Amino acid sequence: MRILALSDEVVDFIYSPHVKDRFGDVDLVIGCGDLPFYYLEFVVTMLNKPVYFVPGNHDARLQHMSDGRMVETAEGCVNLDGRVCRERGLILAGLGGSIRYRADGEHQYSQSEMNRRAGGLSISLWLNHLRDGRALDILVTHSPPRGIHDADDLAHTGFDAFVEMVKIFRPRYLLHGHSHVYRNTDVTRTQLGRTEILNVYPYRVIEWESGWWMT
Numbered sequence: 001m002r003i004l005a006l007s008d009e010v011v012d013f014i015y016s017p018h019v020k021d022r023f024g025d026v027d028l029v030i031g032c033g034d035l036p037f038y039y040l041e042f043v044v045t046m047l048n049k050p051v052y053f054v055p056g057n058h059d060a061r062l063q064h065m066s067d068g069r070m071v072e073t074a075e076g077c078v079n080l081d082g083r084v085c086r087e088r089g090l091i092l093a094g095l096g097g098s099i100r101y102r103a104d105g106e107h108q109y110s111q112s113e114m115n116r117r118a119g120g121l122s123i124s125l126w127l128n129h130l131r132d133g134r135a136l137d138i139l140v141t142h143s144p145p146r147g148i149h150d151a152d153d154l155a156h157t158g159f160d161a162f163v164e165m166v167k168i169f170r171p172r173y174l175l176h177g178h179s180h181v182y183r184n185t186d187v188t189r190t191q192l193g194r195t196e197i198l199n200v201y202p203y204r205v206i207e208w209e210s211g212w213w214m215t
């Protein structure tokens with residue numbers, strides 16, 4: 001199974017009539033935030049595959065579309081923020097937003113607010129663990145975990161809660177955005193326990209190996 005993960009930037013060759021030539025074989029699309037709804041709607045329409053996303057700190061709750069619609073979500077896509085969902089046999093959980101750096105900013109949270117949001121998912125995840133022998137396959141976030149692919153300035157500080165979730169629930173992947181990559185020396189892949197933490201900015205294709213949780 002192939003997964004196309006997106007974040008933070010509209011990529012010209014994805015927002016193009018030729019997207020199907022290059023990505024027609026992906027089975028699932030995951031948006032890691034700061035992606036306009038028109039882009040997600042374009043991808044779901046062109047690829048006709050499930051699209052799950054979390055909001056980023058730059059995503060307005062209401063967005064203006066070119067056809068005049070004001071929309072609260074990307075039509076045909078699933079907002080995974082604060083939820084646990086199953087798709088194509090995978091368990092996905094999502095926590096969008098960034099650290100709070102402006103008092104009135106949307107999709108911004110303090111460390112303790114994100115701890116609570118993460119705690120809100122834990123019952124579902126423990127039930128998965130009891131039922132399936134694994135709690136979670138992919139944790140989808142906008143911000144990185146604290147200390148991994150994050151930065152020293154406030155707006156790009158990662159969340160402690162994500163480090164804890166990786167340690168406790170041990171997903172195969174944590175996919176995030178928010179940290180823009182400017183140099184090819186920037187680290188975008190970090191292993192923490194059995195979890196691969198990937199900065200997907202601005203896109204990344206992931207080959208999913210089935211049965212990984214049995215290893």
Ligand SMILES: [Zn+2]
Binds near residue numbers: 034057142177179
């Ligand atoms: Zn961001």
